[in-house]
Ligand code: NA
C-alpha cells in the first residue's frame with residue numbers, strides 16, 4: 001500500500017513539473033509574442049502553439065489537483081454523519097463513482113488520439129503533430145482516474161486521504 | 174410527428190445560413206405533410222464547428238451544419254480542395270465548378286462516412302479590411318499584421334505581412350486597439366461582426382473560400398427514413414443551397430451598405446495586382462495537390478480543373 | 486418518459502450526488518454523460534464528451550485563466566495584494582464594511598483589464614479575501630463581495646460576453662461596450678450600498694477598523710507603488726494596442742514577477758509555492774468546467790430550455806410581461822447552466838422575440854449579460870463561487886452562496902433600474 005502511495009506521488013510530481021513547464025511556457029510564449037509584435041517581427045505560429053501547450057497545462061493540472069484531493073465539494077450533509085468510518089465510506093464511494101466520468105473522458109480522448117494519429121493530424125501553420133498532445137491529455141486524465149480509484153479504495157477501507165477540500169468545520173459555528 | 178429529427182448548427186437564426194435553415198425546415202415539414210419534424214439547436218449548443226462531421230456521424234444530432242474546411246484532419250478532399258479556388262471573384266461560378274466536381278468525383282461523398290449531403294455552401298469572397306490606409310499595391314501589405322484564415326497566411330507572408338490566426342472573438346478588440354492592422358473578411362462581417370466600427374478601408378482583394386458540403390444527415394438517421402421522405406430531402410438540396418447563397422449574398426449587400434453608412438472607404442484593386450497576389454497561392458496549392466495525390470486522391474487533377482475553369 | 490422529464494430527473498440525481506459529497510465537476514460530468522447517452526446514444530455521448538473536453542482544453546480565451554491565476558498567486562506570495570488593502574484599510578477601513586467596498590472597487594478596476602469573470606474572482610479571492618478575514622470580516626460578506634465583484638467584469642469593456650452576444654445577434658459590439666460602462670459603474674455602487682446596508686443591519690459583518698492619522702494615510706500612498714505600476718503596465722498595454730485582454734494575464738504575471746523581484750519581495754521558495762498553487766487551482770477550476778461542458782450538452786438535449794422559450798413566446802403576453810418572463814427564465818436557467826451555455830442556448834431563440842416586441846437590441850444585450858453573470862453566483866451551480874471555493878477551501882460553499890444573496894438582491898434592483906431607465910445603458914451607446 002505504501003509502495004503504491006509513493007509511486008503515485010512520484011508520478012504526479014513528475015507530471016506536475018511538466019504541467020508547470022507548460023504553464024510557464026504559455027506565459028513565455030505570450031510575452032515573447034507581445035515583444036516581437038512591438039518590434040514588428042512576425043510570429044504567426046503563436047495561437048497554434050498556445051493551443052498545444054494548453055492541453056498538458058490543463059489536463060495535468062486536473063490530475064495534480066486530484067492527487068492533492070483538491071476538489072470543490074459540498075459537504076454540508078456528509079459532515080453531519082458522526083460515524084467517521086461511514087463518512088469515509090461515502091466519500092470513497094463518491095470518488096470511485098465520479099472517476100467513471102474521467103474514465104469516459106480518458107477513453108474518448110484515447111480513441112480520438114488513435115484516429116487522429118492515423119490521419120496524421122498536424123497543428124496549423126507550425127505543422128507539429130497533434131497526436132502526442134492528445135496522448136498527453138489521455139494519460140493525464142488516466143492518471144487522474146487511477147488516483148481517484150486508489151483514494152476511493154483507501155477510503156472504503158477506512159484509511160483517510162490527504163484532504164484539502166471542505167472537510168473543515170464551519171468557522172462561524 | 175412520425176419522424177422527429179434534430180438539427181444542429183453553429184449559426185443563429187439571424188445569420189443568413191440560419192435564415193436559410195429555418196425556411197428549409199419549414200419546407201421539409203410542409204412537403205412531408207408534417208410526418209417529419211425537425212428541432213433546431215442554434216449557436217453551437219450541440220455540435221462544434223471543428224469536429225462537426227465527427228459528431229454528426231456519431232449521432233450527436235441527426236442533421237447538422239458541417240464545415241469540413243474547419244476540420245483539423247481527415248475528409249481530405251472536402252477539407253483541402255476549397256483552397257484551390259484562390260483568385261476566384263464570383264461565388265456563383267465557384268459553386269457551379271464545385272458541384273460539377275462532386276458529380277465527377279464520388280470520392281468527395283465517400284469521405285463523409287455515409288452521411289448524406291443535404292445542401293452546399295459557397296463562401297462569398299473575403300477581402301482586405303484595414304485600419305490605416307487602403308490597399309492598392311502589394312507593397313502596401315509590408316509590415317501589416319492581419320487576422321486571417323490559415324489558408325491565406327502563406328500569401329500574406331510572401332507579401333511581407335504577418336498573418337495572425339487569432340480567434341474571431343478576439344478580433345474586434347484587437348482591431349479597435351491596433352493589435353491588428355487589418356482582417357480578411359467578407360462585406361457581411363462589416364455588420365455581423367461589427368468590423369465597420371473599427372476599420373476604415375475595405376480593399377477588394379479577393380480571397381476565395383471555395384465551396385463545401387454544408388448540411389448533412391448521418392447514415393443512421395438517413396436509413397431510418399422511407400424512400401418518399403428521403404426524396405423530399407433530395408429534392409430540396411438545390412433549394413437549401415440556392416437559398417443559402419441568395420441570403421448570404423443579400424447579407425453581403427447589407428454589410429456593404431452598413432459600411433458605407435459608417436464611412437468605410439471601399440476601393441477596387443487593379444486586376445494585375447490581384448493576379449500578382451494570387452500567384453503566391455499557387456505553390457501551396459500544388460503542394461497540397463501533390464499530398465492528395467500521394468494518398469491516392471485526384472488532387473492535381475482537381476486543381477487543374479479548377480484552375481482551367483477560372484480562365485474561361 | 487419525455488426528454489424534459491428525464492432532464493428533471495437528471496438534475497435531481499445531480500443534486501443528490503453533490504449532496505453526498507461527490508466533487509461538483511465529477512457529478513456534473515457523470516450525470517451529463519449518462520443522461521446524454523440515455524437520451525441520444527452511448528456512442529454520441531462518448532464523442533460529445535471527447536469533443537467538448539478537448540475543445541475546452543484548447544480554448545485560447547479560457548485557457549489564459551491559469552495565467553491570471555499565476556499573477557494573482559504571485560501578487561499574494563509577494564504581499565503586493567496585502568499592500569493594496571493596507572492602503573484601503575487606512576483610507577476607508579474606518580467605515581463599516583469599508584474593505585468589502587474596496588474589494589468591489591478593486592474588482593471594477595480589474596474589470597477594465599480583464600475579460601473573464603472567473604479570473605477576476607480568482608484574483609480577488611487571493612488578494613482581498615485574506616485581508617478581509619484578517620480584519621475580522623464575517624465570511625459571508627467577505628466571500629460574497631469577492632464573487633459578486635467578479636461579475637462586474639462583463640459589463641465593463643473589454644467583455645467576452647458582449648462579444649459573444651454581438652456575434653450571435655449581429656448587433657454592434659462597439660455599442661454594447663459603450664452601453665455596459667454606466668451600468669457597470671452603477672452596479673459597483675449598488676453593491677457598495679448593499680454592503681453598507683448589510684453592515685448596518687449586522688455590524689459584526691464588516692467591523693470598523695482602527696482610526697489613522699492623516700500622516701499615516703498619506704504615507705500609505707508609498708505602499709501602493711507596485712500595484713499601480715502593474716495596473717498602469719497592463720491597462721496601458723491594452724489601451725495602446727500592445728496586447729489583448731486575453732494576453733494581459735501572461736503580461737500581468739510576468740510584470741508581477743519582475744516587480745516583486747526588483748523590490749526583493751519574492752524568494753525562490755515563494756515563487757515555487759505560487760506556481761504549484763497555480764497548478765492546483767487550475768486543476769480545480771477546469772475539473773468543474775470539464776464537467777459543466779458535458780452537463781450543458783445534456784441540458785440542451787433535454788429540450789428544457791427550448792420548451793421554456795416556446796412557452797414564453799407563444800403565451801400571448803404583453804411586451805413588458807414577456808421581457809420580465811424572459812428575465813425570470815434566465816434567473817432559473819442560471820441556477821443550473823453556466824454563463825456561456827445560457828448565452829448560446831437561449832439568445833438565438835429569445836432575441837427575435839424581444840426585438841419584434843420593440844425592445845432595443847443593445848438594451849437586451851446588457852440585460853442578458855447581466856443575467857448570465859448573476860448565474861455565476863446563484864446556487865447550486867455558480868461558477869464564481871466554485872472558483873472562490875477552490876481558493877478558500879475552509880469556507881463552506883453554503884456560506885459563500887449565503888454571502889452572495891444580498892448581492893443577488895442588489896442585482897435584481899439593478900436590472901429593474903435598467904428596465905425603468907434604459908437610458909442608463911443606451912445614452913452612451915447611441916451617443
Ligand atoms: Na471587463
Ligand code: NA
Pocket residue numbers: 819820821822859860861862863864865866867868
Ligand atoms: Na447559478
